Amino acid sequence: TPSRKDQLSENDETNLQLYACQLIQDAGILLELPQTTISHAQIIFHRFYMKKSMKEFCVRHVAMASLFISCKIQETHRSIFHFLQVFIDIIYPELYYISPDIVELLKSHLIRTERYILIELGFTFYNIELPHQYILFVMHILEGHEDLTQTAWNYCNDALRCSVLSLSAKPQVIACGAVYMSAKEHSRVLPENPAWWLLFNTTRDELEFVEKHIKEMYKRPKAVYLNVLND
Known part of the structure; x- marks a missing residue:
């Protein structure tokens, strides 16, 4: 990635990816946005940093702009003042004024x-396909219970925080991986023949590729903001 070429360590890059995706998730919840808007923003964030370095563009600003763009695409508009207020509250919780x-x-x-x-990605984010729709389809075919579906949905949300899965795995693969993990967690036996x-x-x-990356992400310490910008 451009960040790695810019001498940012793999550990710091992953930490900042997870931090920014959590920032998008937290802001999206406070803005009462649907998960589709939040997930869309996380993918935009990952795609941008496949072209630009984290040492050149602040991850907080890119996370914020990614969610702002996603709100427009998904037609879940929020006033810019409310939008900024939410991010300020999250990023600077110590400020009273x-x-x-x-x-x-x-x-x-x-x-x-x-x-x-917009310059870097053009309009490519209009062709983003999310795995969530496949979760519902898979669970409908497998006649999965609500708890199984909800757990799979949660794994699906977490998967999009991982740049490897978000950028390289097909949406249906992420969805099936999430269902696979959910079935294990709930000790549910799913058909294997076929x-x-x-x-x-x-x-x-x-x-197993999806499961491996999600579990590796869970093992990491809590992501924190690091200022890695070039002077």
Whole structure:
């Protein structure tokens, strides 16, 4: 990636990816956005950093702009003031008073970063396909219970925080991997003769690939913000 070429360690890059995706998730919840808007934003974030370095663009600003763009694409608009207020509350929880200057500064970062993302990605984010729709389809075919579906949905959300899965795994593979993990957690035996995942053009190796990366992500310490910008 450009960040690795820019001498950012793999550990710091992964930490910042997870931090930013959590920031998007937290802001999305406070803004009462649907998960589809949040997940869309996380994929936009990952795609941008396949073209640009984290040492060149602040992950907080890119996370914020990614969610802002996603709100427009998904037609889940929020006022820019409310949007900025939520991010300020999350990023600067110690501030008791938010001056107009801080709001204007963050607004300028948002507008400028949004423009950079649009320039780099063009309109490619309109063809983003999320795995969530496959979760519902898979569980309908397998007649999965609500608890099984909810757990799979949660794994699916977490999978999109991982850049490897978000950028390289097909949506149906992520969905099947999430169902595979959910079935294990709930001790639910799913059909294997023939194997249920073959219906979705997925292999067992791909299921285990998804499981491996999600579990590795869970083992990591809590992600924190690091200022890695070039001077």
